[in-house]
Amino acid sequence: MRIASLLLIIFAAFFAAVAYAETPAQTSFAYEDFKHLPVQHGGRIKPVDSFARSFLKTITGKESVNGLDANEWLAETLFDPARALNRPVFRLFTPSLLGLSKDKRYFSYAEIAPALQTRADAINKLHATDAKNWTEDQHELARIQEASILYEQLLRSFSLVLPLNISVPPDLAKAWKMDASKPFTLREYIGSQQDLEERVKKIVRRKGDDVTKYNEKEKQVATFAFEMATLELSGANNMLFRVMPAQWDSAQGEWFSPWAMMQSGQGAPATAEYFAGWEAAAQAYNSGNADAWNKATANLCAQSDKFTDSAKVELELAYNALHPLNLALAFYLLSALVFAVHAMRDNGNSWVYRASAVLLAAGATAHTAAMLMRVEILSRPPVGTLYESIIFVALVCVLIGAGWEARKKNGSGLLLAAVSGIVLLCCAMGFASEDTLQVLVAVLNTNFWLATHVLCITMGYGWCIAASMVAHAYLYERAKGRSADTLFAPVKILSLIALLFTAVGTILGGIWADQSWGRFWGWDPKENGALLIVLWLVWVLHARIAGQIDRPLFMVGIAAISVIVALAWFGVNLLSVGLHSYGFIDGIALGLSLFCAAEAALIGGLYYLGRKRAA
Amino acid sequence: MNRNIIILIALITVTVLYTAYTEKMRPPVTDALVKTKTLTTEQAAPDFEFTDIKGNKLRLSDFKVQADIVNFWASWCAPCAIEFPQMIRLAQATKDKSVFIFLSWDEKDEDIARFLKKHAPSGMPENIVIGHDKSRSIAQDLFQTYRLPETYLLTSRLNITDKIIGADVAWDGEAMIRRIQDLSAQ
Numbered sequence: 001m002r003i004a005s006l007l008l009i010i011f012a013a014f015f016a017a018v019a020y021a022e023t024p025a026q027t028s029f030a031y032e033d034f035k036h037l038p039v040q041h042g043g044r045i046k047p048v049d050s051f052a053r054s055f056l057k058t059i060t061g062k063e064s065v066n067g068l069d070a071n072e073w074l075a076e077t078l079f080d081p082a083r084a085l086n087r088p089v090f091r092l093f094t095p096s097l098l099g100l101s102k103d104k105r106y107f108s109y110a111e112i113a114p115a116l117q118t119r120a121d122a123i124n125k126l127h128a129t130d131a132k133n134w135t136e137d138q139h140e141l142a143r144i145q146e147a148s149i150l151y152e153q154l155l156r157s158f159s160l161v162l163p164l165n166i167s168v169p170p171d172l173a174k175a176w177k178m179d180a181s182k183p184f185t186l187r188e189y190i191g192s193q194q195d196l197e198e199r200v201k202k203i204v205r206r207k208g209d210d211v212t213k214y215n216e217k218e219k220q221v222a223t224f225a226f227e228m229a230t231l232e233l234s235g236a237n238n239m240l241f242r243v244m245p246a247q248w249d250s251a252q253g254e255w256f257s258p259w260a261m262m263q264s265g266q267g268a269p270a271t272a273e274y275f276a277g278w279e280a281a282a283q284a285y286n287s288g289n290a291d292a293w294n295k296a297t298a299n300l301c302a303q304s305d306k307f308t309d310s311a312k313v314e315l316e317l318a319y320n321a322l323h324p325l326n327l328a329l330a331f332y333l334l335s336a337l338v339f340a341v342h343a344m345r346d347n348g349n350s351w352v353y354r355a356s357a358v359l360l361a362a363g364a365t366a367h368t369a370a371m372l373m374r375v376e377i378l379s380r381p382p383v384g385t386l387y388e389s390i391i392f393v394a395l396v397c398v399l400i401g402a403g404w405e406a407r408k409k410n411g412s413g414l415l416l417a418a419v420s421g422i423v424l425l426c427c428a429m430g431f432a433s434e435d436t437l438q439v440l441v442a443v444l445n446t447n448f449w450l451a452t453h454v455l456c457i458t459m460g461y462g463w464c465i466a467a468s469m470v471a472h473a474y475l476y477e478r479a480k481g482r483s484a485d486t487l488f489a490p491v492k493i494l495s496l497i498a499l500l501f502t503a504v505g506t507i508l509g510g511i512w513a514d515q516s517w518g519r520f521w522g523w524d525p526k527e528n529g530a531l532l533i534v535l536w537l538v539w540v541l542h543a544r545i546a547g548q549i550d551r552p553l554f555m556v557g558i559a560a561i562s563v564i565v566a567l568a569w570f571g572v573n574l575l576s577v578g579l580h581s582y583g584f585i586d587g588i589a590l591g592l593s594l595f596c597a598a599e600a601a602l603i604g605g606l607y608y609l610g611r612k613r614a615a
Numbered sequence: 616m617n618r619n620i621i622i623l624i625a626l627i628t629v630t631v632l633y634t635a636y637t638e639k640m641r642p643p644v645t646d647a648l649v650k651t652k653t654l655t656t657e658q659a660a661p662d663f664e665f666t667d668i669k670g671n672k673l674r675l676s677d678f679k680v681q682a683d684i685v686n687f688w689a690s691w692c693a694p695c696a697i698e699f700p701q702m703i704r705l706a707q708a709t710k711d712k713s714v715f716i717f718l719s720w721d722e723k724d725e726d727i728a729r730f731l732k733k734h735a736p737s738g739m740p741e742n743i744v745i746g747h748d749k750s751r752s753i754a755q756d757l758f759q760t761y762r763l764p765e766t767y768l769l770t771s772r773l774n775i776t777d778k779i780i781g782a783d784v785a786w787d788g789e790a791m792i793r794r795i796q797d798l799s800a801q
Contacts, residue, residue, distance in 0.1 A: 177722070177749065194692055247658075265761075265765060265778070265780040268775065268778065272756060272759040276756065
């Protein structure tokens with residue numbers, strides 16, 4: 001950590017000296033081509049736009065900073081690191097942890113790096129302990145450190161080709177036939193590195209390692225060699241910004257950062273030209289030459305088509321720009337609002353009702369489009385992460401509600417669809433920062449089982465939630481003293497379908513487990529959760545069929561399936577044990593507890609009120 | 616109820632069809648974007664002009680009959696000195712099938728001459744060409760070679776098939792001789 005910080009400070013000093021006093025005229029720089037460029041990140045190829053958005057969101061919590069959008073910010077960070085160092089992009093929740101002012105929320109790397117430096121020992125000790133036992137402040141400290149390390153990597157990504165403010169000893173410049181009109185860069189030096197090493201070795205062999213015995217020229221060579229070695233070290237292990245496509249089988253599809261490409265010898269004629277394009281773009285940006293930048297990025301964009309599926313890149317850019325899930329949420333909200341107006345006016349199948357239905361349909365369309373786009377972008381079924389399961393279940397609920405509404409046309413399905421869409425999408429948005437359209441952990445990365453077991457079980461969750469919501473409506477109506485017997489049959493059907501999907505999904509999960517882990521059933525928390533849903537539904541349905549419980553109690557049982565589903569869906573991840581513990585867990589313990597308590601109170605309260613009314 | 620059963624059957628059918636479709640879809644990165652779009656195994660070598668140590672102007676495309684071995688080296692590069700004698704033996708063993716183009720980063724001709732005298736005292740076979748790449752423009756700008764030694768193996772049609780980094784290769788071994796013979800036939 002200390003060495004890294006020291007290197008960065010030296011590195012920053014070299015680049016700061018060549019930073020331009022005037023801000024490049026950002027408005028004249030076009031980013032349309034730049035944002036199309038492919039980069040390998042998170043195990044897949046994505047456009048720079050997605051990389052920039054997710055990275056900026058990680059450190060700032062938003063997709064723009066100081067009037068710069070994510071792509072503009074990334075270009076500055078990559079190609080003008082001296083300026084980027086001073087841009088306040090780190091969002092700190094507890095600045096006092098680093099001894100920084102509480103009056104600000106955003107800090108620059110130049111501010112947090114020295115502060116992290118002073119806490120290096122504490123951070124190192126912290127990493128030696130189990131993260132499960134960390135306090136909130138310790139988690140925050142670790143988060144800042146992690147973000148700063150990644151940011152450092154970004155800052156150095158193109159240090160290879162950016163002009164250096166170092167004067168090359170005249171003897172070396174002459175020997176290497178350096179072009180004085182071209183800026184001196186690390187790339188220029190790398191090719192002469194071995195020669196320089198030989199020269200230094202010769203000096204050391206002749207005069208030992210005591211610099212005071214060297215003549216002026218020898219001192220210049222030794223100093224230059226030290227400076228260059230330091231700068232080269234700052235590029236070592238720079239792996240983050242992988243824009244150079246794999247060319248050799250040995251790379252196994254892995255792309256390389258510019259530094260890694262050079263250091264690992266993975267270059268080839270096809271990447272030489274592409275790299276030259278990046279170099280031109282970097283130098284154009286760094287020198288504030290908008291025309292050259294625009295030309296260089298356009299050229300790069302044209303070249304990148306050789307390495308990527310441009311249709312997929314376009315689709316992902318459209319997904320990033322449209323935010324179709326936000327659009328769907330907005331439509332659901334509007335639909336619910338318009339429906340509320342309709343319910344207040346209570347005038348049957350009015351235009352207000354139809355407007356509400358149209359808005360719901362628009363929301364469902366945007367929602368479905370979002371899921372389909374994700375399937376195409378990721379080349380896998382739509383549910384692979386907990387976040388994705390929420391948005392998928394939301395869609396299932398919306399479609400169930402819409403289907404019901406199409407049949408009944410009394411507003412109840414519309415309300416079910418809009419409310420479930422709003423609640424679940426809001427819930428998903430809370431965890432949207434986890435969503436980077438990522439590739440799955442190995443255990444999940446099989447399209448067959450994702451499309452069968454996972455979709456089946458998550459559809460089961462959707463039917464369970466729909467059944468539970470209608471059961472809530474039944475209990476509410478009964479608590480108000482109104483008859484809700486018409487809801488009994490739909491709840492029964494919904495719960496039977498839920499049982500079908502969850503039971504089949506659970507069995508399919510067992511078969512997958514048998515193939516992957518060599519056993520059908522291992523009493524893993526997630527397996528137990530799925531089984532619990534099935535058993536609960538079987539129990540409640542049989543109890544009603546056998547006449548052991550009356551309709552209201554049956555409805556209580558079905559309404560409570562929401563709690564069982566929540567525990568099976570989110571709760572098992574909190575245990576952090578078992579083979580299924582790959583979901584996010586931060587911040588859901590409290591929410592889940594509150595939800596369970598609120599549901600218990602609501603269902604219990606409604607049942608009690610209904611019983612009192614009936615009595 | 617019959618309608619519900621039909622809907623369920625339709626759902627299951629859609630799932631099965633979808634599964635069959637997704638199984639055909641390649642996962643990201645590993646297949647679709649690399650194997651089909653990028654030249655992971657073979658790509659045309661850029662044609663370049665160079666000057667040999669006798670002062671002749673030559674082009675890579677002048678050697679389009681045999682397998683070509685393009686090696687970047689310098690007299691001050693220790694691994695280059697290790698592999699050079701082995702490569703001479705390989706050149707002798709594949710005399711009619713290959714051409715070796717050694718491109719040196721050395722600035723001074725006398726450094727090259729001294730190196731050759733030391734590491735090839737009995738001369739070199741005719742299928743070896745020693746050339747200059749003083750500015751490193753061939754190595755760096757065309758081949759992205761920044762460290763020495765690096766060697767590219769080319770077919771007789773001048774398509775690159777292999778890149779060998781460093782000297783940790785048995786250049787004069789049976790496997791390499793067979794490889795060069797194979798390349799000359801391609």
